[in-house]
Amino acid sequence: MTAVTDRQAQAVRRKSPPGHPRRRITREAAAAWVLVLPFVVLFLAFTAGPVLGSFGMSFTDIKQRDLRTPLSVNGVGFDNYAKALSDETFRKAAFNTAYFVIVGVPLTLVVALGAAVLLDRGxxxxxxxxxxxxxxPVVTSIVAIAVIWRFVLSPDNGLLNTALGWVGIDGPNWLASKTWAMPSLIAMAVWRNFGSAMIIFLAGLQGIPQSVEEAGQIDGAGPWQRFRYLILPLLRLTILFNCVTMGIGYLQFFEEPFVMTKGGPLDTTLSVSMYTYNQFGFGNYGLATSMAYILFVVIAVVTFIQFRLLKEK
Known part of the structure; x- marks a missing residue:
């Protein structure tokens, strides 16, 4: 008798009434899945699918001529990665990219922080x-920026060389010089990108209580000491965010050399992203995707190092 009663009670619990909380949660979950389904479908079709497909391509010898017969391509293992790493032009592009990042990111952050402090305090x-x-400049088209900087860096009647001529200095052909082409692109990138980091820094500065600086002033700390030992440590997470986002963007830099120098002169401004783009244009899809994934690994490693160095202690 007791066993029958227990089974009946379990059956009643399984058949929850319409207003029961469990049934309400099930309906909410179903509605949520209906709403999120378009995004999931688009993500699988246009993001996850192509990413997985390109990763598979990096282990094949697929070229442009194989697009009509994709099943006829051959697997080559890690040969594409080995070929990319042994490619002299790819190594030069990697050096150029490292140069651009190592010089450009700190310079951009320093200019952005200086502008933020000036707006917050001055x-x-x-x-x-x-x-x-x-x-x-952050929201301005790269084409418009290229027009401005070509006028500034023009060797004959450019604004910069004209100003240098006033003090007796004969300015070089900035974008055609192996020495000055990359610094010119870095200067343009700093001018174009420091505004976004400045806004983030400004928000971080305005979030620091005024009492912190007042306490340092009472203790006899000067302006630089207060900034160095009080303000900067409180901006650690803001600096981390700007370093990560700026580093990822600069590691993928493509627009500056593509629009301004086409990678010249003599590949001195060729970046990894641009060289990968060129390989896609040549139809070397397997090799190009392997270069893209090498860059992806480098970005992941650099981001991990930044988190390790700048995370909150």
């Missing part, structure tokens, strides 16, 4: 106008 009037002016 400039009180027309602050919104300065914010817009500093951030405007």
């Amino acid at each position: 400039i009180k009037r027309f602050q919104a106008l300065f914010k817009v002016a500093y951030y405007l």
